[in-house]
Amino acid sequence: MQYWLMKTEPNECSIDDFANQPSEVIRWDGVRNYQARNFMRNMHIGDEVFIYHSSCAHIGIAGIVRVTRSAYADPSQFDTESPYFDSKATKEKPRWDAVDLQFVRKFSQIISLDKLKTLPELAENSLVKKGSRLSVVPFSKAERDAVLQLTNQQ
DNA sequence: GCCAACGTTGGC
């Protein structure tokens, strides 16, 4: 089992989109950064993913989802109507991958970025590093446990 | 809305 965090703007896709249809899977597509894509290729079915809300009023970790399908070619790269269309991607040589995710739990309160920055366990995690734009972030078990500890205190 | 930080592109 591995642990991850994925960033999203909640007006695009939020923890509520998962919570409102907990038996459905949602395709996580549109990742257009090679480092993030490479992390997605390392995901396995059952891995836990923190959902992080960015660029919004309440920035922080909103809940947990689970990987239900490992990386496969992101269909949006071939879709000329999609904002994620990539003219350099071909079916023979896709550039970008998607994974499927399913709801696990929503935290009663967002774990704010300010709070996350106070955790010594997260000091080396790229999420809290200034200027980090990585949208798919690996978490060690110790880092993940430190975050979950906060939810128990809520 | 601002802007620092970052990743990508493309000319050379």
Add this chain to the structure above:
DNA sequence: GCCAACGTTGGC
């Protein structure tokens, strides 16, 4: 292979 220019991310 370098690096300036550009577009995007994301906190504030």
